[in-house]
Amino acid sequence: MTAELTVAAWPGITPRLLRDGPEGLSDYEQSGGYAPLADPEHLLSEVRAGGLLGRGGAAFPLAVKLGTVRDNGREACGAVVIANGEEGEPASIKDRWLLRNRPHAVLDGLRLAAGIVGADRAVVYVSDPTAAASVARALDELPGDLDGVAVELLTVTPGYVAGEETAAVHVVNGGPAKPTDKPPRPFEEGVAGKPTLISNVETLAHLAYLHRHGAQEFRELGTEGSPGTFLATITGAGRAPALYELPHGIAFADLLTLHGVSPDNVRGALMGGYFAGLVNHDIVGATLDHESVRALGSGLGCGAIGILTDDCPVAVAASVLAYFDRENAGQCGSCFNGTAAMAAVATGLRDGVATQEDLDRLTRWSVVLRGRGACATLDGAANVAASLLAQFPDQVHRHLENGCQNCRSGAFTAARPYEVESLEAVVSV
Numbered sequence: 001m002t003a004e005l006t007v008a009a010w011p012g013i014t015p016r017l018l019r020d021g022p023e024g025l026s027d028y029e030q031s032g033g034y035a036p037l038a039d040p041e042h043l044l045s046e047v048r049a050g051g052l053l054g055r056g057g058a059a060f061p062l063a064v065k066l067g068t069v070r071d072n073g074r075e076a077c078g079a080v081v082i083a084n085g086e087e088g089e090p091a092s093i094k095d096r097w098l099l100r101n102r103p104h105a106v107l108d109g110l111r112l113a114a115g116i117v118g119a120d121r122a123v124v125y126v127s128d129p130t131a132a133a134s135v136a137r138a139l140d141e142l143p144g145d146l147d148g149v150a151v152e153l154l155t156v157t158p159g160y161v162a163g164e165e166t167a168a169v170h171v172v173n174g175g176p177a178k179p180t181d182k183p184p185r186p187f188e189e190g191v192a193g194k195p196t197l198i199s200n201v202e203t204l205a206h207l208a209y210l211h212r213h214g215a216q217e218f219r220e221l222g223t224e225g226s227p228g229t230f231l232a233t234i235t236g237a238g239r240a241p242a243l244y245e246l247p248h249g250i251a252f253a254d255l256l257t258l259h260g261v262s263p264d265n266v267r268g269a270l271m272g273g274y275f276a277g278l279v280n281h282d283i284v285g286a287t288l289d290h291e292s293v294r295a296l297g298s299g300l301g302c303g304a305i306g307i308l309t310d311d312c313p314v315a316v317a318a319s320v321l322a323y324f325d326r327e328n329a330g331q332c333g334s335c336f337n338g339t340a341a342m343a344a345v346a347t348g349l350r351d352g353v354a355t356q357e358d359l360d361r362l363t364r365w366s367v368v369l370r371g372r373g374a375c376a377t378l379d380g381a382a383n384v385a386a387s388l389l390a391q392f393p394d395q396v397h398r399h400l401e402n403g404c405q406n407c408r409s410g411a412f413t414a415a416r417p418y419e420v421e422s423l424e425a426v427v428s429v
Contacts, residue, residue: 005093005420006242008428010250011258013221016209016229017202018245018429019102022134025141028104032212037115037147043211044070044116050215051227052207055094056084056163056200057275057301059226059290062207065197069187070117072195079119080191081149082172083110085126085201086156086163089273090323090419092304094231095201097243097425099131102205103138109204111146112211117197122151125168127158160327164375165198167329178329179375200302202231222248226289230300235418236270236307237261243425248289255288256307267308268391270418272301274320275380277387278313297390306418314399315412317388318346323416324381328373335373338365339381346385350411352402359400363389 009015028034037043048063073079083106087095098106106124114122126132132155139151154172156162162177169190171177190196199207206228210218219227226248232255234242239260246255253263268280276299286292293300308316321343328335345362348354366386370379389396398404406412 004240005425006240006428007097007244007425008242009245010229010247013229013245013247015245015429017098017102017105017205017231018243018427020427020429022101023104025104025138028102028108033104033108033208034111035212037112037211040116043112046210046215047116047207050210050218051225052203052210052218053226053290054200055202055206055230055303057272059300062199062203065187065199066113066116069195069197072188073118076194078121078194079117080121080123080172080194080196081110081114081117081119082123082125082168082191082196082198083107083201083204084163084165084168084198085124085128085131086158086168088127088158088160088163089275089302089304090416091235091270091273091306092233092302093241093243093420094233094303096128096131097231098201098205099126099128100134103135104141105205105208106201107135107138107142107146107151108208108211109199109201109206110151111149112207113197113199113204114149115147117195119197120149121191122146122149123172123191124151124153125156125171126154127156127162129155160324161329161375161377166375168198169196178331181374223287223289223291225291230303232288233302233304233420234259234307235304235420236311237266237309239307241420245429246288249287252286252288253284256284259307261307261309265309267311268313269308270306270316270320271298273304274323274417275299275376275383276301277380277383278308278317278391279387280313280391297387304418310406311412312350312395312404312406313388313392314346314395314404315350315407316417317384318343318350319412319414319417320384321346321381324377324384328377329375332373332378334369335378338369338372338378341365342369342381342385346388349396349399350407352399352404352407354400356400359389359396
């Protein structure tokens with residue numbers, strides 16, 4: 001039996017992305033969706049003014065990506081756009097929720113992105129069968145293509161690396177869902193050799209909202225550097241998982257209150273899914289925007305936050321690193337061997353059998369292995385190792401002496417830490 005997922009907007013705001021129940025074409029059009037794109041250049045300037053950042057993990061400015069692919073596409077006589085909804089991150093559920101409940105918002109954003117960059121081909125890239133069925137129904141509802149853009153729905157086997165941008169391009173080009181070497185990057189040469197925009201589905205849904213409401217209204221929520229709202233998947237702390245729509249800049253302590261967790265019981269958090277690593281109790285005093293979380297040495301990433309209360313951070317890190325070891329693509333020696341080595345040390349540390357020499361090796365690997373793989377999997381593993389060492393030195397030292405009472409009585413172990421398994425939702429928007 002799995003716990004129900006709570007879906008709710010931040011108190012006092014009108015939700016931009018969340019809604020009560022699935023949305024069909026007529027409902028979406030009545031809310032202003034699929035409005036004509038009269039001037040792509042004007043919309044690009046609005047995206048730039050609105051400061052929309054990508055919601056897939058890197059928080060890269062969407063306007064820069066759009067402008068770059070547009071310019072490259074003019075030289076290459078065409079471009080391609082991909083809505084990336086693969087969501088291989090087990091601790092995140094936002095993209096699947098959007099595709100299952102608001103597919104037209106994603107398709108509308110895809111249409112607008114294609115119009116800006118001058119693409120004549122678009123792909124919706126997913127791994128969740130229910131999400132794929134929802135998108136297929138939405139496409140069937142449309143009277144034709146998306147403003148002259150042919151849309152292809154592509155479903156792949158889920159995997160952590162399958163959502164990486166070059167892996168997505170590789171699949172669309174007929175290959176396996178594994179990353180490829182860079183350069184070239186997709187914005188230079190992607191699908192069929194054309195410049196390719198790959199954008200997270202939440203980002204595209206925000207683009208559709210911005211098109212309807214404009215940059216000024218988009219900025220009415222959030223902060224100067226992190227405008228708008230974002231979807232946050234919250235797990236851990238012995239609570240059922242939740243998907244919240246939050247304005248950037250809210251206090252983490254206030255989010256804990258909303259989620260029913262006492263700040264006094266929080267040891268720290270696993271941020272950005274697994275990629276941004278661990279942060280200690282200082283997160284309780286932070287605000288949830290890119291600037292503030294980055295100042296703690298972490299990141300918001302895809303908006304997935306695992307709250308640590310009773311769980312030992314060493315044991316959590318060991319489980320996450322073991323996951324990275326299992327999920328790496330197996331095609332880069334540095335990643336294949338590096339994730340295994342870091343996972344082995346973290347597991348030994350959790351179990352009270354690691355030595356100072358092992359810890360010294362982990363410290364070195366967390367630095368020298370960065371940037372040595374074809375994708376960011378090895379970087380994510382290095383982030384977890386480095387953040388454990390930097391954020392929880394007392395717990396690490398206690399484990400060297402086999403003195404962690406938590407782990408002696410039964411260490412946290414999980415094949416897919418903080419995975420969100422249930423999509424049966426209790427909606428309160």
